[in-house]
Amino acid sequence: MADTVISLVIKRTSDLLIQKIVFLKGVRRQVERLQNDLVRMRCFLKDADQRQDDDERIRNWVSETRAAAYDAEDIIEIFASKVEFFTKKKGLVTKLTYYPLKIVNLYKIGKEIESLQVRLNDIADSREKYGIKNLGEGMATHGEELQRIRQSPPFSEDKDVVGFGEITNSLVAELLKEDRNRRVVSIIGMGGAGKTTLAKKVYNHADVRTRFNCRAWVCVSSSYDHKKMLRAIIKQLNEMSKELLEMLEQMEEEDLERRLYKDLQDKCYLVVLDDVWKEEVWDCLARAFPDVNTSSRLLLTSRNRDVAQHADALSKPHELKTLGQKDSWQLFLKKALDHGANSGCPPDLEEVGREITRRCDGLPLAITVIGGLLLAKKKLKSEWEKVLNNFSTHLSRSRSGVSAILELSYADLPANLKFFFLYLGLFPEDSVISVPKLIHMWVAEGIMQKRDAENLEETAAYDDVERLCSRNMVQVAEMTVDERIKSCRVHDLLRELAIRKAEDENFFQIHDTRDDKISAKSRYLAVHVLPWDENYFGTSTPPLRSLLFLNVHDFSLSFRSFRKLRILDLENVKLPYNLPKEIGKVRLLRYLGLRHTSIARLPHSFGCLRCLQTLDIRNFEPVIVSNFIWKLESLRHLYAYGMECDVPLRIEGLRNLQTLSRVRFDDIMHNNMITLTSLQKLWIWVDDKSEIDKLCLHLSEVGSLKALCLYRTQGREWPQSLAGLSKLHHVTELKLIGRGLRMLPPDFPPNLSRLSLKHTNLTDDPMPVLEKLGQLSFLEMTDATYGGPQHMVSFGNGFLQLKFLELSRLYALHEMNVEKGALPQLQCLRIRKCPSLRKLPEELKHISTLDVIELVNMPKDFISGLDADMVSSVPNLRMF
Template sequence: MTVIESVVELLLEKLADPIIQEAILLYRVREQVELLVAEFRRMRCFLKDADAKQEGDERVKNWVWDVRDVAYDAEDVIDTFLFKVAPPLRRRGFVGHIRNAFTRKEVTARHKVGLEIERIKNKIRTISDSRSTYGIENIGQQAGTSSAGRSLREWRLTSPLSQEPDFVGFEKDMEIVVAQLMEGESRRCVVSVVGMGGLGKTTLIRKVYNSTRVKTHFHFCEWISISQEYSVKDLLQNIIYCHMVLSEEDLKKVQKMNVFELSHKISLYLQEKRYLMVLDDIWKMEAWDALKDAFPDVNNGSRVVLTTRNKGVALYADPLSQPHELRFLTNEESWDLFCKKTLILVRDGGCLQDLEKLGREIVEKCHGLPLAIAVIGGLLSVKEPREWENVRKSISWQFVKGEVKISHILSLSYKDLPYYLKPCFLYLGNFPEDREFGAKELIQMWAAEGFLQQRGEETLEEVGDDCLKELIQRSMVQVAIRNSSGNIKSCCIHDLLRNLAISEAKEGMFLQVHSGNANVPLASRARRVAIHHNNSSEYTSFSSSTPHLRSVLIYNESDAWLQRKEAKFLFRSFKLLRVLYIHGAYIKKLPKAIGKLIHLRYLGCAGTSLERLPSSIGNLPNLQTLFVASSYNIEVPDTIEKMQQLGHFQVKSTFNEKLVPCIVEIKGRPRLDRINSLQTLSLVRYGKWMEDGCLGKLTNLRKLGIWVDTKADAKVLYESIVNLDCLHSLKLQGNLAKLPDSSFFPTNLTKLTLKYSYLEEDPMAMLEKLKNLRILRLLNRSYIRKEMACSVQGFPRLESLHLRQLSHLEEWRVEEGAMPSLLHLNIGQCDELKKLPEGLQHVSTLNKLELWRMPDEFKARLEEDGGEDWYKIRHIPSIDISDRMI
């Protein structure tokens, strides 16, 4: 319920939106809306204090519920009003072109919204008067320090984000587990790590899994997250996609295989390999039974690792292996972790003496549980020292049945979030357990929901990035993957924190998760719903009971699910949707009814067979993000030019993007240059839409991916991209044959990807002149000659270099002084490359080397014991040599 302040705040922002103001003025209901805004502003003054007092006081709790309901009512009235008058608004365009005459429909709409606003105003007055009735009229009178601590702007300047998760107290455990993996019996053993939630099982095994010793010992390494909801088929398919070299035809065959066929294929592949398979967070014996046939025992020292809360599962998987049970942290280990999380403690290598006693008392209440220490430390890291005592007094919890009850401390950290972060955190309950979610996709959903506030000249994505980093700083969210430049690529949330988000969200009618339990009806007032099951018949009835939904996220784990006719109800029933995300919709074309969802701001279709978008897609004037992941190329109608708010249009392949690209085919000659807000466009085929210099007029583009079929197309492309001054990321695919002079590339370009380019001249000679280039990816036959060279002082700012499937490359030379800033080098499937360049030993900045699917002779030269080329890489801290596609 602590999200109610956010609900009111977002409602007031909505009512100030220029488009809504235009509608209000046009339909002559401005006076009524202004009175409504004034009432909500007065009510907002009481909410902060009410939020702090509602714990244990049913009177205040009931009053907050009343505020929530009336705020939701007001939002529904405004959005429904806009839905009904949208066509007339689009016809008129701007207030200056308003006709004096109204149609009967428009007069009716104006009259109805007036009555609805009057009803809400009366309800607000009743709620305000009820404060006296409830005896709570004194709330809101005390001014105090915001529980949010420092502002987001201040936090950005004072709290640097850690690059890696803190690892404290598990050093000995790590040694034990590594020994179990690399020593002992030759049979395929199951190594289990057992412990309660929040004890650090996944953190420990992740550290082991990523260690160079382990990665170089095994020929094959794979990490699988199981949790309570999983699809065996999806898990097995993902192993195949990541490790096996398959043609496009083979990939489609794999998609049609059943579980038995997939297990057999993996088992055959692993026969000759010493493999390491991690099954993280496995709950039931049935999960092990479903997967074990894929892991053959050929007496070569292969290992399977399980992390589980259930010791019985561990013993069932391998009765001969004793599970490793994690302990709680000692007092000093707990203090060490606490100091790392509370950044305010560490100054000049020491600790503030006046806080140590108080800090140790707080740590003692965490009873050595790492998750609790991390979360409370994250909370205190954004608080002033004078506020620590209040936190200490708020923690009251104890051991229950041998486990630590941590719900209170997690709830405390949630309640301390500033109002702008609370809906962002609750939204994480949408995602399935143990499912990683993309950082960009999450931020775009936040923006679509209206959770992010414009801040100066910054984009909403930049604001959202700060919000995500603050949640990470508070240990409410974990970083799963960083990209080669160190930015956050994907995140995850601990299942205990996810449960907290779901519980708080459900109580406040913010969100409800439906997992297929027919005995749990969907609340009629729920604003958002996440559906995590396979049977569409179980929720198609939701449409009649939940017309006010703002967000629907569907995660399917079944093949033949959500066919086109089952999908239609989504687009016909929920007229006020802002976010629609469907994972597993096996349809070729979206229904025309999609054009009715005029409030839609985010549309995502992943894991689909989508081939075409309907022309009605152009009727979505507010759409900000269009994301599609399909196994086919996507046809897009020319009506896309009408989507004036579109900021991000990105298409990816359902298969591993490294294997089979998915390309956007834009039909006709739409004037995309009219979409001034467009920042992301990828991956789009060159076509008529680019004629007349249209591409070069998209001056706000930051990320662009283009597929080029001919050399002539490439020439026109170069003449366009030179004008894109804001462009940071560029992906060029298709037949280029030759690169232009470096002056054709935008000066702000930091990332460049080339794929299927068939370049006949060494690209390094030109690309090393790009002064701001930080990431370079030469992939899949982008260069087809035998030699390549990097010269002195070339690539002055390059930090990450990827060379993949350069099948003709035999020799790569690196002169001393080249790539002076290189941090990360990734080389894969360069089958003819004989050895690493001599000059690599002089690149002192290099801290990560990844080699995958390289010839055995190449890898033999890099062995620590006797390898001819070991001296070239011995200075590199992290070396990963594997068969897995990285």
């Protein structure tokens, strides 16, 4: 990970030299020399990053190198921002006044860079002094060590399997499908979820053994050896002789591939490839598996969804989730007490037993390891409590290597994903983390790289969230109906791994007890519990880049010592006062979260935060803002529920602004919106006096605007005319929110593809109007009522492009009517909390494109009454 940090520092210092050349010209040569030193240091870091787990000296060296790289960036950026503040957009007299300060700062940065170069030389010398010159020699990899722990024959099936019945039947059915082509069936899930156990259960299933006259099993693992894998499969398919063994050892890869291909060519075979990590591994092996119309199958297990989809794009991977509470408890009883769940648990042990099970967070491997440990101990509450109190230690020391198995997933991450995974460890246990918020934070860290003019850092950050989810390092908590990730969470045991790794690398610190000491080296700090002493940072303030207060309610904070902060999150903190004016001196600040705080006013010094990218002031009470927003030239996202301004809000010229949320109608009309050349999302409060037609004309030339939301205070009438919406040719997403909306607009934006109607009470069924929107692919109706006949929604022959439909909290909805031929492109239907709905329309089973039906918080009677044909006709029926 240090390699990533230093690479980014080199890139950012290069960018700073280009962008701030006017302000850095006095120290340009020193900055360039500093860059060169970091480039030389980087040459040793890739190997060091991979080996630091095995040697504390290497770990300390990596930590010192990373800290020096951070300091280099801080020195240059702080200096550039100060000089820029002294000189930019100021008159000659002011520039002359500030000239002495500029000279002083030029001298100071020169001294700081000299000191840092001496430090880098010392770090370079210590690399040889500590004997870590040749870091790549003589060290076993994680994969080699773990493979010895994990490897077991496929016939040694675990009999204490819980919760796999349904997925086992599904996998067996897919293996036995009447399809003459060679197909790949995949099982994916996080480390320790039971993929291998499930694969063994399927491999040894009676129907599977009968169907396939040729079977083989190979554990691929992260330390992949192509020739070794080929030999292992060939050995299972042939009677071994000394001559054949010697011949196999001498064969090259191509010869081994030809031999395996020949062995399988005329057979209906099943080969299990257990624990495949890389797409290229499949590409190598696939050449040796013939596809010759024999109905052969490969069963593949992987932690990475992308690997499974790469192996067979037409076969949907079977995702193995962690166990629920009931199944976790059943497995725990089997492993800890060596008897069936029906026998129950001794009353005096149940409370601590359930807490141990909860800590395992549904991971079968963890339950198995802890259960086996308890089985060997006396059935005493005190003994079980000792295990609970040393839970993490037992998992890391166990022969089955729970922590080691999870660490493999971490070790396999690219360096930038390691950074992001560790960052997630800052959030409290069981946190549901907003993905947009997470993305804004990651972008503020500066580690994301802009791909091109159309794909900003936010796009790259979202892709990395998806990659972490695909690798089963992060769990999806909530998705939109069109499968965009809204929120995520980290499994408790993976979070503990992130915290342990972060502590080893001095990456971040979590303050979660009142007597914790804040490290003077902390760059990233999450405060979960405040100490009694308000001055808990002590006399030496750490060089923090991120400071997150989570689950903290009251505290006071001085900003004088936090000049290096990029991220400050105070969400849900009840500050006893407004932010002090010293906040304006935190000039590198890029993310400021003030959501649900008690702040009533932002100081005028906010105008100095020229690097600020995200400002979140979504509060229940209005926040008074002075006339400074227009000065925040780097601002990308402004979220505000009740922002009130001393003077009309000025936002003209904010060319980086992408999101402007919940500003008032009058504030929009006072600004020339054409100057907001990056604006994509706009959320506006309207009232009964707002002239929507004039607003739409005002916005019609904002070519970047894609998403518009009009929000009306609950219970009040909407403006009479919404006809101007037809002028918004660039808008593809529209939200209309508010009880007073009784009639749909006569026209919609002509290129509209996404529409949300929330908290409305329309007088007529909206479907006859909406079905005529030719490009509509996404429709959401939430808590919306209308005066339609018998509380019915009717889908006729329109909606030709609709792919995603969500009906949520429609409490009076009794019936859905779908005519024959309606919704021909529908892919996903989500029905959430519609308690009066009697049944699903039968016509849904005739929609060939329908892949997913999600039923969320629906009544038991509704679920039990589902038509069997309907259930079987939809590939994915999900119930939550």
